[in-house]
Each structure stands twice: as C-alpha cells, then as structure tokens.
Amino acid sequence: MGNLVHEEAAGGVATITLDSPRNRNALSVALLGELDAALRRALDDPGVRVIVLTGAGPVFCSGADLKEQRATGAPVTAAFPEIMTLIWESPKPVICRLNGTARAGGLGLVAACDFAIAPESATFAFSEVRLGVAPAMIAVTVLRRVEPRAAAEYFMTGETFSAARAAEIGLVTRAVPDEDVDVTVARYAEMLLLGGPEALAITKRLLREVPALPMAEGMRRMAELSAERFTSEEGQEGIRALLDKRPPRWAAALTPPRDRS
Numbered sequence: 001m002g003n004l005v006h007e008e009a010a011g012g013v014a015t016i017t018l019d020s021p022r023n024r025n026a027l028s029v030a031l032l033g034e035l036d037a038a039l040r041r042a043l044d045d046p047g048v049r050v051i052v053l054t055g056a057g058p059v060f061c062s063g064a065d066l067k068e069q070r071a072t073g074a075p076v077t078a079a080f081p082e083i084m085t086l087i088w089e090s091p092k093p094v095i096c097r098l099n100g101t102a103r104a105g106g107l108g109l110v111a112a113c114d115f116a117i118a119p120e121s122a123t124f125a126f127s128e129v130r131l132g133v134a135p136a137m138i139a140v141t142v143l144r145r146v147e148p149r150a151a152a153e154y155f156m157t158g159e160t161f162s163a164a165r166a167a168e169i170g171l172v173t174r175a176v177p178d179e180d181v182d183v184t185v186a187r188y189a190e191m192l193l194l195g196g197p198e199a200l201a202i203t204k205r206l207l208r209e210v211p212a213l214p215m216a217e218g219m220r221r222m223a224e225l226s227a228e229r230f231t232s233e234e235g236q237e238g239i240r241a242l243l244d245k246r247p248p249r250w251a252a253a254l255t256p257p258r259d260r261s
C-alpha cells in the first residue's frame with residue numbers, strides 16, 4: 001500500500017482513495033503509479049466484485065500535477081491513458097464516489113467510471129484551455145459520456161459548472177445532497193452485488209460495443225450472446241434461483257485475463 005493512494009475491501013467492494021489532499025489529489029507520477037497498482041490489485045482479487053474510486057479532502061481530483069509539471073518540464077500524465085482504459089474496460093463495475101469538486105484530468109477519471117455520484121456542493125471545470133493546454137486524453141472518456149453541445153461549451157470556455165448541471169449533461173450519474181453521497185454509493189454497490197458477475201462484465205462490454213455496430217450485425221451478434229447467456233452456468237443459476245424463490249449463488253468475480261475488446 002502506498003502513501004498517495006489507499007485501499008480497503010469489505011463485503012465484495014474495494015474502495016480506492018486518492019489521498020493527497022495537500023495538492024487536491026493532483027495526478028502526479030507517483031499518485032498515478034499507485035493508482036494503477038491499486039486498480040490492478042482490485043481487478044485481480046476474486047473477492048472484489050465492485051470497485052469504488054474516491055478521494056480524501058475537499059477535492060476529488062485537481063487534474064494533472066501542475067507543480068510537478070513545472071518542476072520537471074516533462075509530461076506527468078504518461079500513465080494516465082492506461083489507467084482510464086483499465087477502468088473503462090474493467091469487467092468489474094466501477095463507481096466514482098466524488099468527495100468534492102473536480103477539474104480537468106480529474107473529470108477524465110469521473111467519465112471513465114461506470115457510475116459517478118457527486119455532492120451537490122461540488123463544482124466542475126474543464127480548465128485546460130485556460131492553461132493553454134488541451135483536454136486531449138480526457139476527451140476519450142468524456143466524449144463518450146457528455147452530450148456534444150455541452151462538451152463543446154465547457155471544453156472551449158473552461159467555465160465552472162455545478163454538480164446538477166454535470167448530471168444533466170451526463171458527466172455524473174447523480175448529484176445528491178452532500179450528506180446523501182455515501183448512502184447513494186452504498187445503494188448502487190448493493191444493486192451491483194445482486195447481478196451475476198459475468199452478466200455484469202458482458203453488459204458493460206455491450207454498452208461499449210453495441211452503439212458502434214451496424215443494425216443487422218448488432219441484432220445477429222446480440223441474439224447469439226443472448227442465447228449463450230441463457231445456457232451459461234450463471235444464467236441457469238440465476239433462473240433456477242428465481243423460480244426456486246431463493247437468492248442466486250454466484251461464482252467468484254471475474255479476474256484477468258481481462259476482456260480488452
């Protein structure tokens with residue numbers, strides 16, 4: 001366990017905390033290295049079925065570490081694309097529990113997660129252009145979540161917007177009263193623990209793939225997948241459990257080799 005990222009696991013849920021409040025959890029080389037290792041441990045642990053990503057202090061993440069960038073003169077975020085991809089392609093669902101505000105690169109992480117629960121007091125900004133840099137890497141996740149007009153508006157103006165607006169444009173799943181963040185995250189984690197781990201991993205993959213498929217090919221491939229699921233061990237257990245009026249007994253969560261499609 002490192003100094004800048006902490007992990008704990010309980011009841012099938014691993015919580016990974018960015019813990020560098022002095023610079024508002026800025027993405028330094030060291031923090032990114034620890035985050036990458038923590039994510040891989042959670043992905044590799046068959047006891048972990050849901051991952052929660054959060055931060056310590058008043059800010060979830062302030063984006064690239066600008067002080068380190070100035071001191072070293074080299075890009076500090078070389079490891080960032082791989083981390084966003086790990087989250088995006090993780091067969092286990094990932095919930096972002098926003099402990100507060102986020103900026104720039106921090107919003108790339110938010111968008112990479114399957115769910116994001118934000119406190120109403122949080123504010124957001126894609127501040128890159130105001131620094132003379134571009135929201136380049138984060139565009140890859142953010143543009144898959146946020147509607148195009150809103151992306152153009154906030155990417156190009158750098159204007160600060162509210163958590164409620166972030167929910168409206170698809171950047172976060174829900175903006176809730178600050179005191180309700182934990183209960184809302186727990187409710188999502190509980191719902192996710194009810195699903196079959198394989199079914200969830202496959203559903204996450206189809207959410208990524210189906211929109212890009214031509215209609216006829218989409219129908220053909222999804223009909224095949226649907227049939228496979230009904231005959232899979234997990235599908236049979238889920239249906240048996242429903243008909244027997246008992247909770248399903250799921251096998252352990254999926255572990256790597258991860259699905260990279």
Ligand SMILES: CC(C)(COP(=O)([O-])OP(=O)([O-])OC[C@H]1O[C@@H](n2cnc3c(N)ncnc32)[C@H](O)[C@@H]1OP(=O)([O-])[O-])[C@@H](O)C(=O)NCCC(=O)NCCSC(=O)C[C@@](C)(O)CC(=O)[O-]
Pocket residue numbers: 022023024026027058059061062063064065066067068077101102103104105106108127128131133134135136137138139
């Ligand atoms: C986050 C709030 C609103 C909190 O606002 P606040 O809670 O009022 O905190 P603060 O502004 O008083 O900051 C507290 C301390 O954190 C430091 N700090 C704060 N942010 C950073 C940072 N990023 N890197 C390094 N240090 C940072 C800041 O310098 C200060 O240090 P001190 O003066 O006490 O020594 C405010 O601090 C803020 O606006 N920070 C700057 C956010 C920003 O502009 N980030 C842009 C990063 S560029 C980026 O992420 C590029 C990328 C990755 O998207 C490119 C791509 O996608 O290709």
